[in-house]
Each structure stands twice: as C-alpha cells, then as structure tokens.
C-alpha cells in the first residue's frame with residue numbers, strides 16, 4: 001500500500017514538474033482576454049434554428065445533382081478545362097492544385113492573368129464552389145477570362161500525402177499550423193501557378209485562414225512579394241483579439257495551457273468535418289433514412305453549417321444546403337486552430353507559443369516573436385463582414401493599421417448589415433455583394449499592370 005501511494009505520489013509530482021517546465025505558472029495567469037470583445041451592430045435579424053426547419057420544409061426533397069460530385073467532375077460537366085498538379089513542399093507534404101484554364105465562355109489561351117484561390121480553416125478548395133455554378137467565384141472568374149488556380153493546403157483532403165508520414169497513422173503529420181502553410185505551401189503553389197501559366201506575377205485571393213497564410217508568406221518568405229500582383233483578403237483571420245464567436249470564446253482559456261496538448265492528442269491532430277453524413281454511415285445508420293426528415297436535417301444532418309458561427313438566415317439559400325454541406329467542410333487541423341486562439345487570447349499576431357523553455361530554444365525568447373507585417377509589400381485589399389463574430393470589424397482595423405499604409409489599398413465593408421464569416425463562401429447574394437466588385441477591381445488592376453483580358 002505504502003509503496004503504491006509513494007509511486008502514485010511520485011508520478012503526480014513528476015507530471016507536475018514536467019508541466020511546470022512546459023507551462024510556467026506565469027502562463028496560466030495571463031488574462032483570458034487582452035482585448036475586449038467586439039460589440040456587434042444590432043440588427044432586426046433573429047437567427048433562430050426553427051426558421052431552418054420551417055424553410056427547409058418548403059423546399060422538401062430538393063436534391064442537388066452536384067452534391068456528391070467533386071470539383072473535377074463538376075467542372076468538366078460544365079465545360080471547364082480543369083487540370084491537377086501535385087507539388088512537394090520542402091518539408092515533404094504533397095499538395096494537389098487544380099487549374100481551370102478556360103471554359104465555354106472564355107476558352108483557354110496563353111497570356112490570361114492568373115489568380116490563386118486559398119481556402120480557409122476546415123475547408124478544401126471545394127468551399128469555393130459551395131454556391132451554385134452561376135454564382136460561385138471559381139466559375140465567375142473563369143468566365144471573366146481569368147486563369148484560375150485552386151490551392152489545397154496540407155491537411156485538406158486533396159493534400160493528405162507526404163513523402164514519409166502517413167496522415168492516418170502518424171500524429172506528427174498534423175503538427176503544423178497556418179505558419180507552415182504560409183512558409184512552405186504558399187510559395188510552392190504560387191511558383192507552380194507562375195511556372196505553368198508563364199506569368200511572372202499572380203493575383204492571390206484568400207478567405208479567413210487562407211488569408212492568414214498569405215500574410216505569413218508575405219511577411220516571412222524572402223522575395224515572395226515580388227511574385228504577387230495584389231492580394232485580396234476576405235475576413236483575414238490575423239488578429240482575433242475581439243472575436244466573440246462561441247468556439248473561440250469557449251477555447252480562449254485553453255490557449256497557453258496543457259489543455260492544448262490534451263486536445264491535440266485526443267483529436268489526433270484533426271477533426272473530420274467532411275460530409276457529416278459519413279458520420280452516420282460509420283454508425284451503421286443509413287443517412288437517407290434520417291436526413292429525409294426536415295427537422296432532423298436541420299438539427300443533425302446539416303448541423304455544422306447551422307451553428308451560430310455561420311448561420312445567417314438573411315443570406316441562407318435553403319435549397320442550396322445539400323451542396324453547402326457537401327462542399328464546405330473538410331478536415332480541420334487542431335494545431336492551426338490553437339494557434340489562432342493563442343493569438344486571440346494575446347490579441348497579437350505571433351508565432352506558435354510552445355511554452356517558455358521550447359520558445360527560448362526555438363525563437364531565442366520566452367515569448368514567441370510577432371510576424372513582421374511591416375515586410376508586406378504586395379498591395380492588399382481587405383473585405384470584411386459586419387456580423388463576423390470571428391474576424392470582427394475591430395480586428396480588421398487592427399490588421400489594417402499593422403500593415404504598411406502604402407500597401408493597404410482598400411478596406412471594404414460588405415454592404416449588408418447581416419453579412420458574416422462564412423457568407424463569403426455560401427451567402428446567397430455574395431456574387432453581387434463581393435465577387436462582382438472583386439473581379440472588377442482585379443480586372444482594373446490588371447488593366448494597369450498586365451496585358452489585359
């Protein structure tokens with residue numbers, strides 16, 4: 001008995017010693033919020049989930065013919081020329097890129113200006129086609145004469161290969177955040193687009209974490225700004241100190257504590273959001289039996305898109321829900337999320353905090369260094385949403401003032417009081433509110449610097 005008690009006591013003492021080294025007490029006593037949460041503009045919108053039940057009932061049994069097809073099939077069936085390319089990063093991740101070089105409205109030809117689209121956290125490039133074919137950014141750009149490149153960051157379902165690691169078996173595979181996406185994935189994808197399209201410079205569009213990785217690259221990778229015409233950022237997840245969405249709010253207290261490692265281990269580094277219906281199949285339940293019922297479809301089958309984080313009744317096209325569910329969600333990487341939340345808690349934009357001891361070894365300081373946004377040289381255009389509870393208007397102002405003033409060409413508030421974070425991918429009117437003005441701005445820019453469309 002005594003020996004057992006001693007052993008257990010010893011183990012507990014040892015664990016505490018290890019934890020205290022990894023997370024010195026000073027880290028626990030960080031304020032949970034350095035910056036104050038943004039106060040949202042009040043609107044007369046009521047985002048009740050009952051509305052979903054009511055509205056989906058009206059569009060009962062609508063089945064989207066494209067919901068179960070991938071981007072290659074959908075593009076080909078609609079007359080677009082799509083090619084795929086694999087590139088290997090210097091740290092071994094094999095990424096798949098798609099290129100749409102033309103379609104019926106604008107046949108492929110040499111000399112088109114190129115644009116690289118970078119998806120957000122929990123998405124793959126298919127999030128860019130979550131809206132119907134005549135209203136999504138990919139085909140609108142292709143029709144307008146652009147050479148469209150679709151990036152897939154490491155950890156998304158198109159980019160799960162690695163020269164040595166196995167994403168299913170090696171937890172190490174998932175040991176990355178937007179930092180590595182910016183440092184390693186971004187330059188490889190950009191160079192591939194430049195080489196194949198034979199364009200010296202490329203336009204870049206990034207949503208949320210895709211924008212984060214873009215700015216990491218622009219701040220950290222030597223010579224990268226000279227390869228970019230301009231970057232167009234939608235809801236860039238850079239500063240998150242004023243976020244008030246339920247997920248970030250709930251996890252702020254975990255940032256900088258051993259809870260980070262525990263969550264990472266329990267979830268094995270990632271969350272499989274891709275098609276929630278797969279979850280039902282894996283439980284031995286036929287998804288169609290359950291998901292036919294409208295009520296359950298809102299509450300269970302399509303639940304992830306209907307969370308307060310992204311559900312905007314005003315911009316919801318209920319008929320499009322099956323397509324949204326199948327296209328929007330992919331693998332979500334835990335460490336990337338933790339990195340974002342760390343920055344939310346400290347109200348800064350810094351490297352990943354690994355605990356004081358490892359920080360000193362890796363960065364030479366107890367606190368991780370900040371990304372030096374002063375080094376961004378490419379022209380930046382920022383679009384933000386009034387009701388974005390994750391990347392709030394307050395944090396957008398923070399970003400705009402952290403960038404060199406001569407690079408910030410425009411900070412554009414989407415002209416809809418109810419617009420939120422995911423509406424950039426799925427909003428009913430996003431084609432009119434965002435994509436058309438965006439394409440006009442890019443075309444105008446290209447008219448000044450390029451060969452014209």
Ligand SMILES: *[C@@H]1O[C@H](CO)[C@@H](O)[C@H](O)[C@H]1NC(C)=O
Pocket residue numbers: 044045046
């Ligand atoms: C909100 O108010 C505006 C202006 O009064 C009105 O046009 C709009 O229909 C209202 N929206 C809802 C969802 O009630």
Ligand SMILES: *[C@@H]1O[C@H](CO)[C@@H](O)[C@H](O)[C@H]1NC(C)=O
Pocket residue numbers: 084085086096161
């Ligand atoms: C890219 O890699 C994937 C997965 O290894 C493979 O299935 C695909 O054929 C490759 N594509 C090209 C264009 O090499």
Ligand SMILES: *[C@@H]1O[C@H](CO)[C@@H](O)[C@H](O)[C@H]1NC(C)=O
Pocket residue numbers: 064131132135317318319320323428
């Ligand atoms: C809503 O989504 C459906 C299915 O994708 C589409 O056919 C329809 O055009 C969309 N309506 C609007 C107003 O965008």
